[in-house]
Amino acid sequence: MVGYIQILGAGECGLPLAYRLQRAGLPVTLIAARDATAVLNGTVTSTQVKFPATLDLEAAAGMGHWRSRAPEILGIRLTTVVDGRRVLGWTGFFTRPAQSVDQRTVFARWLTDYVEAGGDLEIAAPSLTELDRRAAEYDLTVVTRALGELADCFPDDPAWPVAKEPARRLAVFYLEGVAADPDNLGTYASLPGLGEVISYPGLTGAPGSERCCEILLIEALPGGPLDVFDPGDSPSDRLRRVVRLLGSQLPADLADRYREAELTDAGATLTGAVRPMVRRPVAMLPSGRAVLGGGDVVCRMDPAGAQGANSAAHCGDAYATAILARPAGPFDRSWMESVATPWLTGTAHPAARWTAAVLDPSAEMRQLMLAAQDDPVLADAFADSFARPADALLGSLRAVMPPADAGDDGSVHAGRR
Ligand SMILES: Cc1cc2nc3c(=O)[nH]c(=O)nc-3n(C[C@H](O)[C@H](O)[C@H](O)COP(=O)(O)OP(=O)(O)OC[C@H]3O[C@@H](n4cnc5c(N)ncnc54)[C@H](O)[C@@H]3O)c2cc1C
DSSP states (O other), X not given: OOOOEEEEOOSTTHHHHHHHHHHTTOOEEEEESSOHHHHHHSOOOOOOEEOHHHHHHHHHTTOOTTTTTSOOEEEEEEEEEETTEEEEEEEEEEEEEEXXXXXXXXXXXXXXXXXXXXXXXXXXXXXXXXHHHHHTTSSEEEESOOOHHHXXXXXXXXXXXXXXXXXXXXXXXXXXXXXXXXXXXXXXXXETTTEEEEEEEEEESSTTSOEEEEEEEXXXXXXXXXOOOOTTSOHHHHHHHHHHHHHHHSOHHHHHTTTTOEESSTTOEEEXXXXXXXXXXXXXXXXXXXXXXXXXXXXXXXXXXXXXXXXXXHHHHHHHHHHHHSTTOOOOHHHHHHHHHHHIIIIIHHHHHHHHHHHSOOHHHHHHHHHHTTOHHHHHHHHHHHHOTTSOOSHHHHHTSSOOOTTOOOOOOOOOO
């Protein structure tokens, strides 16, 4: 006897979860808003840098199709820019490279693989009432996409502050014709009081026809000089605007890398904002049925920390492992709490704390960033803290993060190539 499982949302959390359960022979239904063709024909949705632990999970699940083809991001070239001039800079290497593959490419391929392997896929966007009715027909409902009324069923986690507004306004560009970083590093330009300009190589295109590109993310403090993107602008207007913006705000050698940039395709830009949110992982639907939340539904972060996709992937992995360990259930509320807690304390909450520290560095963190200029081990530890925010890093870095959750292991980890 095994339980019948439905998963709402086909993204970083829902797709690997559905794929693993389906491959193990469990009856699973995946509900997606769009099919693979619609995903590919849509606009970009993220910049999705993934770190080695996430890439390893995907490879282990047979889903890491881009490992040998996506460009490797070897570390971070951090530059602090004031009035267009460099005032600080260091390079920190990851212990192992990161990679970024367009979510359109990834989700389209994973959806296709899931269906071809016999997976049950429904294209739908059920209302709360419909989901509640459907939940009665399944032993377990996992929600990895929730807006409006459904999102409201997941209570805020009282241990976390509720952000009223996003910290940044975002603009994303997938570009061709950008001069590559000479050392295969990602660029992280911090413009104090204005925001950040983040850029690295990635892979885009339809599965089977992928090509390299540069992925650029502008993180603008609302109302400031980087906050210039009107959602009503055409993609080509946005491109003109961003090239001009980089020319006016960055040192010339950095801005020049983007001078000849072209958009990779008609859907290659995105503007918006992410309001961070930490919720409890179990929601009670109006009928009184419990459903389990995962990924951004439970812990949503600004992209500056490059954590959300990594955290969502670990969530999908943790839930798949727990379900496969007890496929007959019962998947009751206490079971849901017990499977979500290790992911929250071990991955999601440290990622949210790291993102908060990156967006609003304390005086101590700024001192450490200054010291990293002359200390390659510290620079590497900074870079690796994006990949492993739950680890201790150097003791001094841990001390500048907001209060720790139980579950962090206190180990030290740093390395330079
Ligand atoms: C600009 C930007 C840059 C980012 N950069 C990074 C980064 O570098 N590194 C990183 O780790 N994270 C990054 N993130 C965050 C990351 O993209 C998300 O945290 C991650 O995709 C969340 O995964 P998920 O499974 O929770 O949701 P998603 O991956 O968003 O998946 C949800 C899925 O549900 C589908 N859906 C939508 N509505 C419905 C509906 N009504 N019914 C059914 N299905 C529906 C959607 O099509 C989507 O496929 C970034 C986010 C943004 C916005």
